[in-house]
Amino acid sequence: MPDERKISRRTLLAALGMTGAAAAVYASSIQVEGAGVLNSVYGQDSKKKKQPFTDSVFATTIAELRAETNPLEGVVYIVIDAGQEGSFLYDATDTISADNTGTVVVSVSGARFKRFREPGFVDVRWFGAKGDGVTDDTDAFHKAIGGGGVTVNVPAGTYLINADTKLPGQQYAGINVKDDTTMIINKHATLKARPTDKSNFQIINIYGRKNVTVKGGGNVIGERDEHLGTTGEGGMGIAVKGSDRVCIQDLYIANCWGDGALISTLGVQSSSNVLVQNVHFYNNRRQGLTVGGAHDVVLLNCIFEKTNGTNPQSGIDIEPNAGDEAARIRIASSLFKDNAKQALILNAMNGPIHDVQIEDNRFLGLQRAIQSQFASEVKIRGNMINVSRTGVFVRLCTDVLVEGNMVKNIDFSGADNSGIDVQASSAVHVANNQLFNVRGPALKVTDARHCTLANNKIEECGQGSNKGDILLDSASSYNHIHGNSVRNRLKHAGTAKAATAGTIQLADEASAEDQAYKDMLVFITKGTGIGQKRAITSYSGVNKMAQCSPNWSTVPDSTSEYEIRYGSIDAIHIASNTALFNRVENNQILFATMTQSSTGILDLGLHTSISENHTFDLI
Structure with missing residues (x-):
């Protein structure tokens, strides 16, 4: 070791800005045999090993460590390379560890130098990541993650990621996250996909893993504006497949060629116990987030904004493939804003969807808010819906609760302008909702059976071409309409x-x-x-x-x-003689007709029971 690289501990600690108590702690950690950071290298049996040199440390670089032919035990080697700064010790007992640049450096003589660090903590810069927006940093992330079981710090910078090509030793393209790994992306850090012409790729993949967290306030940015091709829709920000106990938290995911995030199956293995919290999905091309084969998924306090480009163009699309199932999913306290098509889709046409809770969300924009097809056991509660087209659309579903929602300002001039629209479904309970300024029917039921419309408040709704604010159409039968309050628009x-x-x-x-x-x-x-x-x-x-x-x-x-x-011609309109055995009772419809000679109820069905409704007498 050249003498010019040998410096006193006091000089080095001062250079590193370590004074007072911090310096004392650091000094003690390299002086006390069998204690402090020595244990992270030598283990609890370090008392049996050669005593460290406690009178000096050496400033060096990664390149100089690799060139070292005469390593000294106990000497602290201080690496000063930018971004890779840290302290290393030579471990004479290790002859097999591979050089990964970050935590283990192997010299030409075969000496292993190991970094002082908190157990399980690594920084992606240690492994050569530049974060300059130009250098491909994918391999540095792989080295930092290693076999998993680590917390990976991603400091400020822009990290270019090769999202479409598998690197040697990796199973998938992009960043392969392993079991028991936490990735902390600094709020000033960006993982940016390298432009590609491929149609299917992902920046971060969590495939067949368990106990994974990606968080930190940072950014995961796709390459839709720089994409080199014109086809496909599979470029993802984060893809979770066949994994268990995954947390994606406090991130901004934007500009992806496909979805901001995907939660689905890997082979036949569904994903499970997935939390997505405080994530802002913005300007992604196909979806903000897709849920395929998965169960026990919570989407909380997220923003799904301006999804646009290729269908379905939704904030969230829950749509399992054939043979898959989506179940026990909760979507709560999130904002859906200005997505090009439906804000939230449940589509069980290919695989079953059941036990879904959609609660306390806000929907803003020009398209439908919530669309559920073929699903069962769905609860839509406490949402604020302020969109131009139909607020809640339920088709071919069973066992659905639509309760306590505020639906307002539905003003589309075409047919898709109902507040809540139930079609060809059964056992749908629509209760305690407030509907305000809805241009079409506030509540529309078509070819549905055994449904309940109860205690809804309908204000300032309808137009002169509407048959009714509550409309039962076609063969809607065995339904119960009770306790609703309907008032037309006040001029x-x-x-x-x-x-x-x-x-x-x-x-x-x-x-x-x-x-x-x-x-x-x-x-x-x-x-x-x-x-x-x-x-x-x-x-x-x-x-x-x-x-x-x-x-x-x-x-x-x-x-x-x-x-x-x-407003509408009548408050309640049963439009067809194929509508059978419906009950209409205890509704407050004093101000809910445009026909002077009508009580506000027009019944063209058969065997309808009408009783105890509050209307203006025909006087």
């Missing part, structure tokens, strides 16, 4: 100034626009003439006079309070 309210047998003069605050209230209904809600409703056939904005039909039974006067409303 204007006030106290009348005067009236005649066929007119009512509205308050001064009424519209000054001619025909502003034409074809709407005016309801007398208090004072003289209470309980009457009349169609407005003409309106003069100059004198605030509405022509009404038919004439009033009791002419209102200046004590009469009124509401002018518009």
Whole structure:
């Protein structure tokens, strides 16, 4: 060892910024036989080995360690290479460990130098990762992970990852995470996929593993903007297949050619016990996240935003392949925003989906919020849905609960504009939901049986072309509609100034626009003439006079309070004589018709039981 590389411990500790107590601890760790960091190299039997030199340390580099021909036991070799800084000891008892650059360095003479470190902790920079956005750092990650059982620190930087080509000794392309491994990606660190023309690849793969965590606040970024091909949809940020006890937490996953993340099977082995928490999925091309064959999956406090590019283009798509099953899945407290198609899909066409809970999420955007097909045992509860197309779509499902959701501002001009739409399903319970400003039917049931629509509050919904705010269509039979409150859209309210047998003069605050209230209904809600409703056939904005039909039974006067409303033709409409044995009872529908002569219920079905509904009498 050249003398010019020999420096005092005090000088080195000062150079490393270690003073006071920290320096004392460090010094003691290299002086006390059988204690401190020596144990990590020599083990608990170090008292039997040669005593360390405690009077000096040496500054060196990885290259110089590899060139070392005369290693000294007990001397602390301080590596000063940028990003690889650390302390090494020569282990004379080890003749077999392989050189991995990071924790073991082997010299030309066969000497093994081992790094001082916390047990199980490694830093990807130790293994040669540059984090410069240019160098391919994939191999450094593989070396850091080794056989697993480690915590891998990924400090700030941009790490270019070869996501489409298997490196020597690796089973899959991308970063192969092993059992019992935690990867901590610093919030200023980015794992960036190298551009490729391949259609199927992944930046991080967790295949057939257990006890894996990827977290830390960092970024996993795909290459959709630099992609060299035009086909395929399989480029993933993180792929979990056939693995158990996996946590993906506190990450930003964006710009992937396929999905931000995938949870599915490996061969016939499903993934299980997977937690995805506080992850922001953004601008991924196919899905934010796909769940295939998996069970016991929790998706919590995530953001699924701006998925777009190739179908299905959803925030989450739960869609097992043939022979697979998705079960016991909870999606909670997450935000779905501006995805190109349905925000959340359950599609059990090929493989069964059951026991899914969708709770306390927010849905914003232009497309459907939740779409469930062929699934069973689904609970959709407490969600806030503010989208342009249908809020909740349930088709060919059984045993579904849609409860306590707020659905509002469904304003699509086409047919896909219901608040909650149930088709060809059975045992669907729709209860205690609030539906506000829904252009189409607030609750629509088509060809469904043994369903319940109970205690829903429908406000400011419908348009004149709608048959009903609650619509039972086709052969919907054996359903129970009860306890719902329906009120059409409120256009204007006030106290009348005067009236005649066929007119009512509205308050001064009424519209000054001619025909502003034409074809709407005016309801007398208090004072003289209470309980009457009349169609407005003409309106003069100059004198605030509405022509009404038919004439009033009791002419209102200046004590009469009124509401002018518009919306669906009826509150409840049973549209077909193939609809059998439905029950309609105890619904509050006082202000829920556009037909003066209707109570708000139009029944074209057979054997319908209608009782105890609260409506305006036809007076």
